[in-house]
Amino acid sequence: MTHEYTVPDETVTAPEVVGVAEPGAVTIVVPTFNESANIRQLLHQITESVPSRLPCEVVFVDDSTDDTPDVIRAAAADCPFPVTVLHREEPVGGLGGAVVEGMKAAGSDWIVVMDGDCQHPPSLVPELVATGERAGAGLVVASRYLKGGSRAGLAGSYRVAVSRGATWLTKALFPRRLHGISDPMSGFFAIRRSDITAELLQPLGYKILLELAVRSRPREVSEVPFVFQERFAGESKSTAQEGLRFLRHLAGLRTAGPLARLVVFGLIGLSGFVPNLAVLWAMTEAGLHYVPAEIVANQFGVAWNFLLIEKLLFRDRRRHRHWADRTLRFALLSNADLVLRIPLIALLVAQFGLAVLPATALALAITFVLRFVGTEALVYLPRRAPGGRSRTARRTA
Secondary structure: OEEEEEEOOOOEOOHHHOOOOOOOOEEEEEEEOOOHHHHHHHHHHHHHHOOOOOOEEEEEEEOOOOOHHHHHHHHHOOOOOOEEEEEEOOOOOHHHHHHHHHHHHOOOOEEEEOOOOOOOOHHHHHHHHHHHHHHOOOEEEEEOOOOOOEOOOOOHHHHHHHHHHHHHHHHHHOOOOOOOOOOOOOOOEEEEHHHOOHHHOOOOOOOHHHHHHHHHOOOOEEEEEOEOOOOOOOOOOOOHHHHHHHHHHHHHHHOOOHHHHHHHHHHHHHHOHHHHHHHHHHHHHOOOOHHHHHHHHHHHHHHHHHHHHHHHHOHHHHHHOOHHHHHHHHHHHHHHHHHHHHHHHHHHHHHHOOOHHHHHHHHHHHHHHHHHHHHHHHHHOOOEOOOOOEHHHHHHO
């Protein structure tokens, strides 16, 4: 559930009622989680540097468990621009999900996303928008890695190493989509509202720029150097758990295309030979006949593949069906592969004159593709509701 408060205007209950700012203005979206000690300083910095150069409004999207919303409302009373608080009871999508909520509530042509800990200088907001207007860009990234920029505010060599490693990894995985973006890990950027395709976004964790660039990148991108500041107060929210969420997010982005999913599906299938052969060896060594041993060992390989597919490949689609339904369907498809393969080999040998080895290789390839298509279509795609829409889509509508 989301609660919205607009200060100094009266309380409202839906993002759509936020007033539309004048053309050419900017909406500053600030996701917050327990940042009460930074709010007054942040709003003070925005007041000093933005309104005199560019009309603005500020939208806080808050997932806090402390008094941050109350502090925002109190501090906003002294601001010469509208300040809105969207407090979410359920932090769906983490910080990235909060940013998407703020973008939906924005009323300006330009949206600037920045952190609430004062590490992103508000004085750069007008320059980000001006750069976008001059270049005709849809996205302007504040980069620590351009000449004139700096990551000086990162606390300690460990965080510096993690940041550089994450930047290298993402650019290696998405060289085309991230071309021209030197700092894909930046949380400070400006984007035109018309260039946002919110329905395509599936945020997970705190790297929303990466999500935007990979799933719905504007054709024109510009960059502006900036110096990453030290945190004004409080502690960093960057934890090992957030790091794991980031890696899961990377995996989800990288396997978004059908060809990439097919490749990962094949690699997972190959890895399933390890538990399969290990169990087969153990059972035959124990004296069990190889036929029942093959059947039992195959189930271990199926279980291994299912767990990896659930975690790495179709994690975001698990909500469409109950886990028991998914498990049964996957097991039936995987075992049907064995039943189909032998008659198919016989057909290729008898009717098409292939030798046994090429017939077996072709049958493996055919059944592999069929198993992938069947897994995606019958296990992980949303069930259809009456009227032709999926049940998920129907609930959303």
